[in-house]
Amino acid sequence: MDKLKISKRHIIQTITTIITNGYIAGFMKGKIFAGNSKFICVPGLNCYSCPGAIGSCPIGSLQAVLGGRKHNFSFYVLGFIMLFGVLLGRFVCGFLCPFGFLQDLLHKIKSPKTKVPKKIDKPLRYLKYAMLLIPVILLPIFLTNQYGMAQPYFCQWICPAGTLEGGIPLLIKNEPLRETIGFLFNWKMGILVLIIVASIFIYRPFCKYICPLGAFYSLFNKFSFYQMNVDKLKCNGCKTCEKQCKMNVKITKDINSMECIRCGECKKACPKGAITSGVCLKGTVRVTKENEHTSYQ
Amino acid sequence: MRKISKMIFKIIGAILIIAIIGIVILLIKGPSDPIVLTDEEVIKRNEQQSKLYENVDLTGFDTVSITGEKVTSDYFKDYKITMINLWTTNCSPCIAEMPDIAKLYDNRPKDSNIISICVDTVDDKDAVEFATKVMSDADAKFLTLIPDAVLQKALTDRANLFPTTIFVDSNGKIVGQPHFGGRTEDDYRQAILDRLEQVEKSK
Numbered sequence: 001m002d003k004l005k006i007s008k009r010h011i012i013q014t015i016t017t018i019i020t021n022g023y024i025a026g027f028m029k030g031k032i033f034a035g036n037s038k039f040i041c042v043p044g045l046n047c048y049s050c051p052g053a054i055g056s057c058p059i060g061s062l063q064a065v066l067g068g069r070k071h072n073f074s075f076y077v078l079g080f081i082m083l084f085g086v087l088l089g090r091f092v093c094g095f096l097c098p099f100g101f102l103q104d105l106l107h108k109i110k111s112p113k114t115k116v117p118k119k120i121d122k123p124l125r126y127l128k129y130a131m132l133l134i135p136v137i138l139l140p141i142f143l144t145n146q147y148g149m150a151q152p153y154f155c156q157w158i159c160p161a162g163t164l165e166g167g168i169p170l171l172i173k174n175e176p177l178r179e180t181i182g183f184l185f186n187w188k189m190g191i192l193v194l195i196i197v198a199s200i201f202i203y204r205p206f207c208k209y210i211c212p213l214g215a216f217y218s219l220f221n222k223f224s225f226y227q228m229n230v231d232k233l234k235c236n237g238c239k240t241c242e243k244q245c246k247m248n249v250k251i252t253k254d255i256n257s258m259e260c261i262r263c264g265e266c267k268k269a270c271p272k273g274a275i276t277s278g279v280c281l282k283g284t285v286r287v288t289k290e291n292e293h294t295s296y297q
Numbered sequence: 298m299r300k301i302s303k304m305i306f307k308i309i310g311a312i313l314i315i316a317i318i319g320i321v322i323l324l325i326k327g328p329s330d331p332i333v334l335t336d337e338e339v340i341k342r343n344e345q346q347s348k349l350y351e352n353v354d355l356t357g358f359d360t361v362s363i364t365g366e367k368v369t370s371d372y373f374k375d376y377k378i379t380m381i382n383l384w385t386t387n388c389s390p391c392i393a394e395m396p397d398i399a400k401l402y403d404n405r406p407k408d409s410n411i412i413s414i415c416v417d418t419v420d421d422k423d424a425v426e427f428a429t430k431v432m433s434d435a436d437a438k439f440l441t442l443i444p445d446a447v448l449q450k451a452l453t454d455r456a457n458l459f460p461t462t463i464f465v466d467s468n469g470k471i472v473g474q475p476h477f478g479g480r481t482e483d484d485y486r487q488a489i490l491d492r493l494e495q496v497e498k499s500k
Binding site for chain 2: 170
């Protein structure tokens with residue numbers, strides 16, 4: 001029987017993208033949606049200025065409040081992303097982020113795939129923490145005008161999701177806006193095109209090296225409710241999982257590493273079914289030297 | 298089975314790439330370029346946003362400025378072109394361009410006038426105070442209005458990008474396209490001069 005094999009994860013990603021960008025009328029009008037649902041932050045990186053966006057981008061909201069006139073610190077936005085982080089960690093990256101989904105799709109385009117050499121890959125992974133710290137947090141707090149207001153620097157200078165979801169649809173529909181195109185737009189467009197092209201050859205380059213939201217959620221991976229687990233009793237050390245992992249996580253050593261986006265490919269690949277994942281509300285039995293040879297029911 | 302899903306992803310991916318590259322070419326080459334995309338993301342030469350401002354009727358408003366002066370729609374009568382700058386207290390680029398507009402006001406073309414409307418000062422004393430401070434820091438001598446219900450319905454509710462600047466004639470009807478984004482003093486002066494010409498020609 002000819003079955004169309006689309007993985008469950010892609011279905012969830014598609015549904016998430018459609019829900020978070022569901023306001024079709026916005027695309028037709030070329031106007032940013034300003035309804036009450038905009039008070040809610042979506043978990044993934046989805047630009048507030050996308051005409052179809054029904055919720056707010058957490059990273060954009062954070063910068064807006066930090067750089068705003070009225071407030072110094074956003075407990076509300078921070079609360080939202082901490083909630084997502086504590087519940088899911090980077091599961092959001094793997095399942096609930098539209099921009100991550102885009103990179104997944106681009107990577108499926110048939111091409112020779114480039115492996116980024118370790119010497120570049122390892123230090124570059126720290127860049128996303130610099131992105132979180134500097135343009136998202138510090139600059140909107142300190143680089144302000146005379147009234148204490150600042151631009152959202154990450155949104156303004158770096159974020160490709162904003163260019164793709166907000167800039168392009170709004171420019172298509174607003175002719176006078178097109179007259180304001182200058183250096184900044186060309187710069188952001190260059191970044192977007194670079195990331196799109198890179199995504200074909202490298203898996204999720206934005207998620208690995210640049211995304212501040214991924215950087216934030218990664219801090220929660222070790223202790224989020226959603227956990228990945230390797231059953232050491234079943235694992236035979238074949239490292240098939242590590243070969244399959246496109247985020248280069250050392251799964252047998254540290255499966256809940258900060259780089260893991262919880263996509264579940266290792267789970268599918270493991271010949272022994274040693275990898276499990278889920279929300280563990282009771283304590284997970286961690287296999288230690290003491291209980292290594294005990295069997296649990 | 299797997300081949301079919303791979304094909305579909307390949308096609309989606311290819312279309313996305315073509316669409317994006319096409320958009321890049323179209324947008325970077327400028328709005329006057331005759332290239333039209335015929336892809337999935339069809340770009341219509343649609344001026345809906347400016348159409349949004351086409352039927353603006355500013356007659357019948359009666360409101361106050363942030364300094365307490367009463368202003369009604371008769372305000373436009375004495376000038377051939379009035380430049381109306383829409384801004385909000387949260388908008389840094391709006392505040393950044395205020396000194397330029399203030400300078401323009403002191404050296405504006407004959408028969409023209411400038412006012413601004415601070416859209417979020419409605420029922421917000423704190424915003425009114427802040428708007429007053431911004432205006433005095435920018436040395437702006439023109440009026441800044443708090444929109445009333447008529448102005449809100451006719452004009453400011455449509456604005457979702459700031460700063461937006463429109464130009465109206467002595468009857469309060471819009472002349473030419475609205476401007477989005479911060480501009481320099483010279484840009485605005487040229488815009489006023491262009492529209493003065495337009496009004497002259499249409500007489």
